[in-house]
């Protein structure tokens with residue numbers, strides 16, 4: 001199998017797996033217990049928190065463990081309801097943001113969805129004009145999960161703070177892949193998820209700049225200093241910490257490798273298959289992301305035929321695989337329904353080889369030519 005869908009999820013790294021193993025069985029003490037056996041788990045959770053904090057350049061007290069990106073996103077938006085009930089977000093957010101916003105609108109929230117240019121970069125003047133002084137929570141993703149566009153996060157944070165607004169960024173696609181510094185980038189809240197950076201599924205975190213002004217969403221046994229109750233997913237948290245540590249150590253190498261392989265793939269497909277378009281930005285883009293359209297070829301059908309050749313790619317976003325609407329992201333980028341249906345996403349990573357990419361290019365050529373002939 002050739003796995004080119006790393007934006008949907010990633011393989012657990014060997015180091016993360018080994019770090020988790022003791023906590024899955026032998027070291028099962030509850031971190032809240034006061035005997036030594038519980039202390040062992042507590043210490044492991046603390047160490048993970050320190051690693052994550054180090055990666056973001058913040059203090060461990062600013063990190064709260066959650067069940068993943070969706071929970072972290074929901075938590076921040078829920079908090080906006082206690083503030084001014086004004087939310088400014090973008091049209092290209094993940095459904096963890098968009099569907100939560102829809103629900104909050106039903107409860108009286110005032111939500112504005114800011115548009116982007118054709119490359120997926122958010123319209124900053126429109127964003128700034130929309131802020132209600134002191135009352136707005138801005139939520140814009142660090143990098144988009146479909147087209148890989150990296151948003152001008154520092155600038156958005158600067159605009160937010162100029163107007164006494166709070167700034168949340170969904171960094172699920174970015175954390176562990178590109179450098180992030182919550183201070184330099186003016187971020188107040190940040191969501192991330194372990195399974196998008198070679199950690200386990202079902203665990204993530206939320207960074208909160210001012211926890212003293214923040215409130216829980218889940219109540220119970222007062223874990224996470226009362227902010228997020230429920231017995232800690234110790235093994236998951238340990239696995240996430242190790243995956244984050246590894247990602248930080250290897251980030252430069254991984255980025256270089258992914259970018260090189262991605263550019264090679266893009267250049268050959270553009271050159272060798274006529275009427276191929278790249279969706280998204282050429283300059284501000286995640287290193288492993290490529291989103292393409294082959295004119296006249298339906299993306300979903302292409303995904304199925306690639307799968308018959310053991311190649312995993314995705315049409316639009318994996319989260320909407322069961323939904324037959326055209327991608328909301330490509331629509332926001334100004335594409336017609338017909339154009340949006342043509343898109344496929346290839347998200348590779350540092351583990352992919354040149355041989356795999358060569359095989360993938362050959363299959364794209366064969367299948368696209370065949371599909372166009374049959375039309």
Ligand SMILES: *Cc1c(COP(=O)(O)O)cnc(C)c1O
Pocket residue numbers: 007008067068069070071073094096141143144145170171172173193194196202203204
């Ligand atoms: C995957 C993803 C999420 C959801 O994260 P989970 O941990 O799977 O809940 C949220 N936002 C973005 C941008 C994502 O890519």
